[in-house]
Amino acid sequence: MKNWFIYLLLIVSVSSCSKDDTPDTEVYEPTPNSLEIPAIFEQNIIAPVIPNNNPQTIEGVALGKKLFFDPILSGDETMSCANCHSPQNAFTDNTPTSDGINGVFGNRNSMPLFNLAWNYGERFAWDGKELSLERQALEPVQNTIEMNSNWDDVVNKLQTHPEYPELFRKAFKTTTITKELTAKAIAQFERTLISANSKFDRADQGLATLTPQEQNGLNVFLDEAKGDCFHCHGNPNNPLWTDNIFHNNGLDSTFSDLGLGAVTGDPNDNGKFKSPSLRNLAYTAPYMHDGRFSTLDEVIDFYSEGLQNSSTIDPLMKKVDQGGVQLSDQDKADLKAFLLSLSDPSFLTNPDFQN
Amino acid sequence: MKKIFALLIISAITFTSCSDDNDDNLKTKTEAKTSFNFTHNWDDTAIAGSDFENTQYTNANGEMITMTRLRYIISDVTFTKANGESTTIEGYKLVDVTNDDLNYNPEMKIPTGAYTSVSFTYGLKHEDNIDGAYTDLNSASFNVPMAALGGGYHYMQFDGKYTNSTVTDAPFNYHHIRAVNAGMPPVFPDQPTFITVDLGAMTISDDITIEVKMNVAEWFKNPNTWDLNVLNQVLMPNANAQLLMNQNGQNVFGLGTVTQ
Numbered sequence: 001m002k003n004w005f006i007y008l009l010l011i012v013s014v015s016s017c018s019k020d021d022t023p024d025t026e027v028y029e030p031t032p033n034s035l036e037i038p039a040i041f042e043q044n045i046i047a048p049v050i051p052n053n054n055p056q057t058i059e060g061v062a063l064g065k066k067l068f069f070d071p072i073l074s075g076d077e078t079m080s081c082a083n084c085h086s087p088q089n090a091f092t093d094n095t096p097t098s099d100g101i102n103g104v105f106g107n108r109n110s111m112p113l114f115n116l117a118w119n120y121g122e123r124f125a126w127d128g129k130e131l132s133l134e135r136q137a138l139e140p141v142q143n144t145i146e147m148n149s150n151w152d153d154v155v156n157k158l159q160t161h162p163e164y165p166e167l168f169r170k171a172f173k174t175t176t177i178t179k180e181l182t183a184k185a186i187a188q189f190e191r192t193l194i195s196a197n198s199k200f201d202r203a204d205q206g207l208a209t210l211t212p213q214e215q216n217g218l219n220v221f222l223d224e225a226k227g228d229c230f231h232c233h234g235n236p237n238n239p240l241w242t243d244n245i246f247h248n249n250g251l252d253s254t255f256s257d258l259g260l261g262a263v264t265g266d267p268n269d270n271g272k273f274k275s276p277s278l279r280n281l282a283y284t285a286p287y288m289h290d291g292r293f294s295t296l297d298e299v300i301d302f303y304s305e306g307l308q309n310s311s312t313i314d315p316l317m318k319k320v321d322q323g324g325v326q327l328s329d330q331d332k333a334d335l336k337a338f339l340l341s342l343s344d345p346s347f348l349t350n351p352d353f354q355n
Numbered sequence: 356m357k358k359i360f361a362l363l364i365i366s367a368i369t370f371t372s373c374s375d376d377n378d379d380n381l382k383t384k385t386e387a388k389t390s391f392n393f394t395h396n397w398d399d400t401a402i403a404g405s406d407f408e409n410t411q412y413t414n415a416n417g418e419m420i421t422m423t424r425l426r427y428i429i430s431d432v433t434f435t436k437a438n439g440e441s442t443t444i445e446g447y448k449l450v451d452v453t454n455d456d457l458n459y460n461p462e463m464k465i466p467t468g469a470y471t472s473v474s475f476t477y478g479l480k481h482e483d484n485i486d487g488a489y490t491d492l493n494s495a496s497f498n499v500p501m502a503a504l505g506g507g508y509h510y511m512q513f514d515g516k517y518t519n520s521t522v523t524d525a526p527f528n529y530h531h532i533r534a535v536n537a538g539m540p541p542v543f544p545d546q547p548t549f550i551t552v553d554l555g556a557m558t559i560s561d562d563i564t565i566e567v568k569m570n571v572a573e574w575f576k577n578p579n580t581w582d583l584n585v586l587n588q589v590l591m592p593n594a595n596a597q598l599l600m601n602q603n604g605q606n607v608f609g610l611g612t613v614t615q
Binding site for chain 2: 044223318
């Protein structure tokens with residue numbers, strides 16, 4: 001029995017051997033460019049997810065960045081990914097839902113883009129419908145109320161463009177452009193969008209000191225009887241500040257948007273959305289999947305006294321019949337100060353992320 | 356060149372694994388791999404991932420409960436011989452029942468032989484319960500807050516809802532941690548709350564798979580009839596609740612099927 005296995009191995013090796021014998025037309029290799037993992041991530045959490053079939057390269061990231069900011073991906077060439085994912089807003093926009101190419105607003109708030117390679121479950125979008133960054137990048141281009149184009153057109157435009165074929169050759173060793181390679185390049189760029197230099201991060205590394213107010217806000221966040229935010233939104237040992245898991249945090253008693261439930265078809269998932277990271281909240285208003293809250297004060301008031309009961313509400317939510325745990329004004333102010341200490345101004349101005 | 360080298364290595368590996376295999380048939384093993392699979396039941400009714408948020412169970416106090424999330428740590432599986440000699444597989448497994456992550460396959464092999472006891476720690480011993488020390492548990496947000504509760508990790512996170520004559524679908528968070536009197540600084544009572552579970556004697560002559568059963572109903576039953584109307588949420592800073600959980604946990608685990 002074992003013998004066929006050896007033969008198989010031999011055949012495999014020999015055939016790969018013979019492939020190698022044909023002279024290479026292209027000796028060029030793109031330059032590997034592993035992610036710069038921040039110390040605070042390295043020390044605390046497991047390695048980011050980089051798919052084997054899409055390693056990070058300098059040329060791939062550069063191409064992905066150009067594509068991300070290029071309106072060529074949209075139907076009438078007026079809208080790029082960056083229209084809804086702008087560097088000044090930690091790669092989201094500032095409207096409750098996003099203004100698409102024809103002025104039609106979708107029903108979801110755009111999402112900030114950072115630390116995406118640490119979404120270990122690789123379920124993207126508010127409802128988890130996108131199963132990898134590569135697959136996600138295919139979606140907005142064809143979405144009629146987002147970029148309203150189609151991939152055949154986009155690939156044609158890229159293929160006849162004066163620069164893109166050469167940039168694809170440098171990134172992927174081929175001048176034949178496909179939507180899959182386009183998505184791979186964009187995903188490589190997105191993985192470089194790393195944010196880990198907030199005041200809180202620097203305090204953790206001994207480079208800054210939290211004010212007593214920020215420190216008390218952290219205690220509110222970590223206190224089961226008060227905020228109890230940490231069971232869903234991370235903690236100092238999980239500096240992603242999210243679990244990337246789907247919960248119903250009590251926004252509504254009935255759902256106009258089923259969230260995860262529409263994706264899985266399971267009514268027990270209705271009203272569940274992905275916990276967002278609490279990094280960079282200073283730049284990402286408005287908040288929640290539909291952008292219903294325009295300030296952090298509104299968000300905190302909601303968790304404190306605005307909870308709505310429903311059959312799928314997460315059991316981690318407390319005193320729902322009273323709307324929440326009724327934080328004192330002082331605790332609310334402190335919690336807000338702590339949340340803002342998770343914002344990272346250097347992420348907005350990082351020259352690598354500008355058009 | 357590279358390919359030839361790879362070919363040589365592959366052939367070498369194949370041939371050695373071949374001879375290994377032949378050996379198996381000839382002589383008895385001196386070392387065995389162990390694997391553990393964790394199964395869950397409610398007083399002998401099997402619990403599957405699909406029962407979460409669906410199936411109602413009645414606890415000892417008469418509440419109807421549904422489970423939302425159940426995950427817990429087991430660590431330091433230890434094999435002890437009659438002469439007292441023991442082998443411990445240092446390490447832990449986060450069993451995540453909600454997500455069907457139910458198998459623990461440690462790398463380390465153990466010597467074959469007759470063991471008078473196979474045991475493990477439910478939770479983490481104090482010397483292993485080090486704040487922030489395990490990146491995979493941090494990534495799973497299994498931490499216990501440091502300042503007020505002393506840090507380290509949850510032993511178990513069991514969330515769900517209960518219904519009785521006065522409330523409908525009220526939440527509970529049966530979170531088990533090292534007992535602590537919350538405060539700045541927190542104060543730990545002397546009694547540990549992790550549990551050493553003895554699965555009994557086993558003679559191990561070959562790679563072995565051990566089923567570990569958890570009867571979830573036991574957490575509410577014995578010796579303390581758990582009253583969810585009183586003990587439902589905010590149990591982490593409640594040292595007394597943590598000690599009660601430890602008492603109720605004593606008979607939660609049992610040995611299931613063993614195959615080798």
